[in-house]
Structure formats: C-alpha cells, structure tokens
Amino acid sequence: MNERQKILCAQLAKMESKQAAEWLINRYPVDSIDYGEALLLIPHRSWKRSDQKRLAQHYFIKLPFSGAGGYEAFASFMSVKTFLDCVRERLPMNASDASLLLYYLIPVLNKAAKNDSDRQLIMNLVNEIRPS
Known part of the structure; x- marks a missing residue:
C-alpha cells in the first residue's frame, strides 16, 4: 500500500460506515480504470452489514x-x-x-x-x- 492509499484509509476510518461506502462507490465506480484501488482500501476498516452488501453488490458487477x-x-x-x-x-x-x-x-x-x-x-x- 502506498502513502496516498494509507492517507485514504485514514480518511475512510474517520467516516461513518455508510458515508465511507458512498465515498468509495462515488470515487471508484466500477467503470473507472482505477476501481481496483477501492478493493485495496475496503478491507482496512470495519463495515456495517448493510454497507458490506452495498459495496459487494456494487463491485461484484465486475x-x-x-x-x-x-x-x-x-x-x-x-x-x-x-x-x-x-x-x-x-x-x-x-x-x-x-x-x-x-x-x-x-x-x-x-x-x-x-x-x-x-x-x-x-x-x-x-x-x-x-x-x-
């Protein structure tokens, strides 16, 4: 994980689960070339079950x-x-x-x-x- 990704993880950790999921989905839509970066960031915080499902449903389109x-x-x-x-x-x-x-x-x-x-x-x- 590079320095920028570490900073992004720290920012995600400060957000509520729902807000962090929305941020990831908006920042890394599945049709973006760098959506894979979201998959690197996702495991570095805890998620409410509803947000786990939301993230999986979004990224599992791929x-x-x-x-x-x-x-x-x-x-x-x-x-x-x-x-x-x-x-x-x-x-x-x-x-x-x-x-x-x-x-x-x-x-x-x-x-x-x-x-x-x-x-x-x-x-x-x-x-x-x-x-x-």
Whole structure:
C-alpha cells in the first residue's frame, strides 16, 4: 500500500460506515480504470452489514474478477453466507466466466470457511454454478 492509499484509509476510518461506502462507490465506480484501488482500501476498516452488501453488490458487477484479490478483500470482512449471497446475485453467467469465477473464488472461500456450515454453503454454490 502506498502513502496516498494509507492517507485514504485514514480518511475512510474517520467516516461513518455508510458515508465511507458512498465515498468509495462515488470515487471508484466500477467503470473507472482505477476501481481496483477501492478493493485495496475496503478491507482496512470495519463495515456495517448493510454497507458490506452495498459495496459487494456494487463491485461484484465486475464478476468474475481476473484474480483472487477482489474476493480476498470481501472475504476478509464478510461472513461466508453474506459473501455467497452477493455472489449468487450475479448468477447465472456464461460457462467461461463461471469457470474463471470458481478458479479464484473456491480457494478464497475455503480459506474463509470457519465451520462445516460454511463449507456446505460453499459446496452448494459450487454445485449451483457447476452442476454435475
């Protein structure tokens, strides 16, 4: 994280959760070239659940991400269930996108899983995306 990003994180930390989410969404819309910077900033503060969902719904428009970083950012502060609910909102997707989604998403989710219930939710999503 560079110095400017550290300053932005400090500014975000001073805002209420809702205000910080609005600031990120307005500053880094998904169609901007630097929207990925938001994914670097998001994990560096705590979020109310409603703002977690709002941020995920906004940035998950870009699913599938072309790397694990975006998934890791959200998995760092969201429950597996909430995270999966937000991913599920982006389904269905074409087979190529679904394959890329699962390639990066499954390892992140397996790492984030805290119990058998989380693992079952993950398996359910995988089976939904990639039916046998």
